[in-house]
Amino acid sequence: MAEPSTTPAVSFRGVERHFGAVKAVDGVNLDIAPGEFFAMLGPSGSGKTTCLRLIAGFEQPTAGHIEIFGEHVEGMPAYRRPVNTVFQDYALFPHLNILDNVCYGLMVRGIGKQERYRQGREALAMVKLAGKEDRKPGQLSGGQRQRVALARALVVRPKVLLLDEPLGALDLKLREEMQSELKSLQRSLGLSFVFVTHDQGEALSMADRVAVFNDGRIAQVGSPQEIYERPSNRFVADFVGSSNVIEPAQTRAWIGVEKPASLRPEKIGLLAEGASGAPGTVTVAGTITQILYHGAVNRLELATEAGGRLVAALPASGLLFSQGARARLNFPAQALHVMEGA
Structure with a gap:
């Protein structure tokens, strides 16, 4: 039996992205493993979404290198990359039925109608929408539209699935249900999922590992348990969950160590x-x-x-x-x- 690949699904080395004088991404080094559910967590403007766009090919790095399964992708257009993206607004075509929405990427690739419909129906069954192929997006609930967007992204068989705040438009109960479904789907497919969110609960409950972003840099990367139980600095302690940040003088009085806790x-x-x-x-x-x-x-x-x-x-x-x-x-x-x- 062949050994599992040790080549990272996604690798950043010294990656920067500047917008004029602003460093949206500032020297990021990162490896995402094959089959990993990886969350990029941080407040607005922290650099997490720009990193996702750099992987997708919607942005190009100002400095540094990005690899996807060992292949350098700087300068490579988005359509040539083995990735696909699910956006928060789903970006479905309102005039097309669900099946044609899902099959659109296959049609662009020149796949014949019979074969692309077969693959489209398989993708819809995967996200529990079998039997709804003829409906229009406007006839579906928010959660169902989110599943259609997932099926459309998965049907072209990407090596890495990028998810940009995909649950942000859903109400709390539906969002919690979709968290569980997304995680189950990722496990069954064995794909690398890169999930961008500002919601700490989503990141901690779904991800295998979490990178916490602040000011264009990674403040800490680790398992959800590591991030929550052992924050490396004040920003992570304050941002992830709710924490009492104890000043060094008080920590010394309690346990004899003059450091923040x-x-x-x-x-x-x-x-x-x-x-x-x-x-x-x-x-x-x-x-x-x-x-x-x-x-x-x-x-x-x-x-x-x-x-x-x-x-x-x-x-x-x-x-x-x-x-x-x-x-x-x-x-x-x-x-x-x-x-x-x-």
Whole structure:
């Protein structure tokens, strides 16, 4: 049996993209593995979408090199690259039925009508739209139109599928359903998916690895667990999930290390009156300044006696304190993740 390829599906080496004086992408180095679900996560203007467009061939790098399965693609037009893109607005032809929308790329490639319809129906069945071939895009729901866009991208059998905020136009419930379906589809196909999003929940729940972008650079790349549990710097801790970023002086007072640290709100508990913290834990006293109800949890904000602020996520059913009350929060010392980055 042949060994799996070790050639990256996508490779960036020192890639830059300038727009006048603005460096939208600034020295990015990155490898995406074959068959990997890779998310590019970051706020607007962080460079993630420009990186996707560089892979697709819609933009060309100002400096550096890009390879797709070992082939240099700088200067290669988009239509020659073994990739396809699914956009947020789906870009379906309203006057064509669903089958003809899906088969459009095959028609451009000169595939005969009978064969392209066969492949188109297979692609529609793959995304659970068999039987809807004759409908127009306007007759479908948002989730169904998203599936059509997926089928149209997959029918030409790309080696890498690029997804540019594809779930952004869907409501919350449908978006969550499509997250699960996209991940299942990617696993069954074994394709490399490169998924751009500003939604941290999407990135963490779907991706094998996540690159967090900031100011045109990658702030951190790793598994969702690494990114969430062990952020490398303050930006990642603040942007991915909700985190208490502890200043170096306070970290030194708690655990003897004078560096910034990240403390996730769900790691923090509330001590009952008169109770003592267990060995190896840190107890912080203060006044509750805010309680926000979030269904299963309440987010409690504590103004500490030391002058800081601490946010805890606590089970809603067990919270007996009210705003303005004195309270003590407690967490394991090991829940503090010391960060090296500024």
